[in-house]
Amino acid sequence: MKFISWNVNGLRAVEKKSPSFSEIVTDLDADFFCIQETKLQAGQSPIDLAEYHEYWNYAEKKGYSGTAIFAKSEPLSVSYGINLADFDNEGRVITLEYPDFYLINVYTPNAQRELTRLDYRMAWEDAFKNYLLTLKAQKHVILCGDLNVAHQNIDLKNWKTNQKNAGFTPEERNKFSVLLEAGFIDTFRYLHPNLEEAYSWWSYRFNARANNAGWRIDYWLVDNDFSDKIQNAEILADVFGSDHCPVLLELNI
Numbered sequence: 001m002k003f004i005s006w007n008v009n010g011l012r013a014v015e016k017k018s019p020s021f022s023e024i025v026t027d028l029d030a031d032f033f034c035i036q037e038t039k040l041q042a043g044q045s046p047i048d049l050a051e052y053h054e055y056w057n058y059a060e061k062k063g064y065s066g067t068a069i070f071a072k073s074e075p076l077s078v079s080y081g082i083n084l085a086d087f088d089n090e091g092r093v094i095t096l097e098y099p100d101f102y103l104i105n106v107y108t109p110n111a112q113r114e115l116t117r118l119d120y121r122m123a124w125e126d127a128f129k130n131y132l133l134t135l136k137a138q139k140h141v142i143l144c145g146d147l148n149v150a151h152q153n154i155d156l157k158n159w160k161t162n163q164k165n166a167g168f169t170p171e172e173r174n175k176f177s178v179l180l181e182a183g184f185i186d187t188f189r190y191l192h193p194n195l196e197e198a199y200s201w202w203s204y205r206f207n208a209r210a211n212n213a214g215w216r217i218d219y220w221l222v223d224n225d226f227s228d229k230i231q232n233a234e235i236l237a238d239v240f241g242s243d244h245c246p247v248l249l250e251l252n253i
Contacts, residue, residue, distance in 0.1 A: 001251050004030040004236075005105070005144035005218060007201070007244035010039045011068075014241040015046045022047050024239060028246070031072050036107035036146045038066035038091075057081070059091040066091040067145070069105050073098070082131040087124055095135070100253060101226075102135045106145035111166035118171060121148075125175040133182060136223050142251070143184070143221040146201075146244065151176045151186065154196055155216040167217060184221045187233040187249055200235050201244045209243075220249035229253050 008014045014021040025033050026049075033052070041058050052070035057080045059065040075096035081088030096103045106128070111118040135141050149172045150156040162168040180186060192198065199214025208214060220233060232250035239245050 001032075001253050002028075002030040003032045003034070003103075003142070003144065003220065003249040003251070004028055004246050005034045005036075005146075005220060005249075006239075006246035007036040007107070007146040007218060007242060009037050009242040009244065011035065012040070012044070012046050017241050019241075021241065022049060024241065024246075025049060025052075025070065028236075028239075028248075030248075032103060033070040034094075034103075034105035034144050035068050035070075036066075036105070038068050039063050040066055055094055055096065057091040057094045060089045064090070065107055067094050067105050067107050069094050069096060069103070071096060071103075075103075082128060084127055087127055093128075093131075101140040101142050102138075104132065104135070104141065104143045104145075106143065106147070108146060108148040110148050111169065111172060113166065115164075115166060115169065118166075118169065122171060122175065125172075125179075129175075129179050129182060132179075132184075136183060140226050141184070141221075141223045142226070142249075144219065144247070144249070146217060147176070147219050148217055149173060149176050150215045150217055152189075154194070155199075157197070157199070157213040157215070167215060179221075183224045185224060185227055185230070187220045187222060187230050188216070188235065188247070190227070190230060191233050198235050199237070200247055204243055218244055218247045220247060222249075222251070226251070226253075 077097040079095045111121045153159040200218035202209035202214040229251045234248045236246040
């Protein structure tokens with residue numbers, strides 16, 4: 001089973017590029033295609049993917065955040081958010097339930113410049129982990145999305161100068177470690193523990209992508225009991241259209 005996750009940084013903009021978002025989805029031919037930062041409201045989708053069921057979660061604020069999942073198979077149930085009002089107005093989470101697993105697509109809040117939203121981010125981390133553990137107690141969990149954190153030094157180009165910046169603070173990195181310790185696997189590092197210069201996001205400034213001065217902040221996680229199902233985990237850095245690139249997971253399920 002093939003899964004793709006991609007922060008598109010504005011779906012309408014990516015659909016206008018060549019190749020378009022729709023063409024990329026068709027070419028990659030995944031069973032599930034999860035996207036973050038759609039920047040859409042209801043009724044604004046520019047695409048029609050006949051092969052997929054579509055599920056959308058919109059932020060109350062226009063042109064901000066938002067997530068979507070395109071699934072070839074219809075789920076048993078669909079839920080939006082994590083059932084907490086403080087965290088459910090930005091369209092950040094979609095959960096699809098299937099017989100053997102939950103699929104969760106998330107766009108984690110950014111701590112922002114000067115870490116103005118770090119406290120909110122820390123509260124989110126605890127609430128989201130508890131949400132995942134509630135699901136994990138029922139069946140397997142497959143989680144993807146832009147988690148807005150580079151976990152280890154190997155996960156970004158310039159780690160020494162970014163230790164106090166959003167996405168690489170000790171607080172954010174520790175929360176990711178705590179999540180893994182709660183029973184989850186970073187599938188890319190599981191298969192590629194020492195692979196360097198493997199990034200999924202690059203700033204639009206300073207020719208960062210051309211110089212591969214990036215960060216790995218887009219992930220596929222699975223619960224520990226699904227480790228034997230992991231077949232492949234890759235970063236599709238040759239796919240353009242956003243400041244992020246898609247990340248792939250293949251599971252034998």
